[in-house]
Amino acid sequence: MDNLLPVSVLALDPVLDAGAKSTLYGSPDIAMVLPHEPARVAVVIVDRVDDQVLHLVGTARGEAHHPEVVLVATELAPIEARRAIAVGARGLLRRREASMERLVRTVLAAAGGDCTVPTDLLDPLLDHRTDGRPAVAARPPWSGPGLSDRERAVLRLVADGRETGEIAQELSYSVRTVTSVVRDITQRFRLRNRAHAVAYALRGGLL
Template structure:
């Protein structure tokens, strides 16, 4: 095992901050960022996702080291989730689901460049008006065409990215090589001028490509 991932915690409530640190650093693969050392990942824990929280998230992301952010929220609705990902969040968790194992997985995934969303939240995003998922579920088989702008392969890869799977896991599930998966994601981000995987998922959901 290599060096632990340096992590910092940002919270509006000192009690939440202490609890998050206690849960987070039970994992040997994670460690508090040492004084004077920039964190690779910042865990931000909030009650809700509103304008003040999004402003703090953007400020954290704008730090010189550009740390990835895992957002843990007491309330997490589709609209807030989309805004958080667009603001730069790499992973999203509800506080009630953020036990030591789930939180560690999300932080380690973020440190590797992967993003994580609760599966049921992804389903709700897909069911939003304008999303391809709602139309496909309701329409006849003849109408279940791939959304314009993404191939079926690209949609399959993005769905697994949104579920928090790593590149090797996606490759295994879809019977592709890891290099193919990486190329698919890179092509999507370049085509739509997106920043990263999380931004790609948020964009695809928002414009109905997934």
């Protein structure tokens, strides 16, 4: 038990609650705990992301033990993803993508400090403001030299929770190249680590 990651599940629908717990129980790395017990990660399962859900995410993040929050929603549009990140969600998944492997990977990534979002949301999150209009002039963190295509490709996979070796294999780069790309991004924008790079990209000039 001491070596397992304590994870709680919060769901407004008891069917969703039972399904998520059943999925996570199958992981040898995770120990399920009750919502009021200390958890490293809280998994919030919902149908749609509305004000009630955003309040639930913020409340979960504000618990005394400050768990990271992974939000799993049936529908997840870019504006909803931005709002969820703004109130403290560390990982985002759509329910149809939340296989056991994907959900566990997202939970473990959140516990390790990485920010994970569906890859198809990364560009919209970078390219639009919360009102849905282009954010060309409202994106100071990525102004100046911006990101190259290679940096964007690497950052997308970092946001998807991929490890360095997996990113290298996916893009046919060496591990050293991927490490160098991430280091260049963090140094250029004065960021702490790769999780900070993803979070900074998602928040920069958008919220």
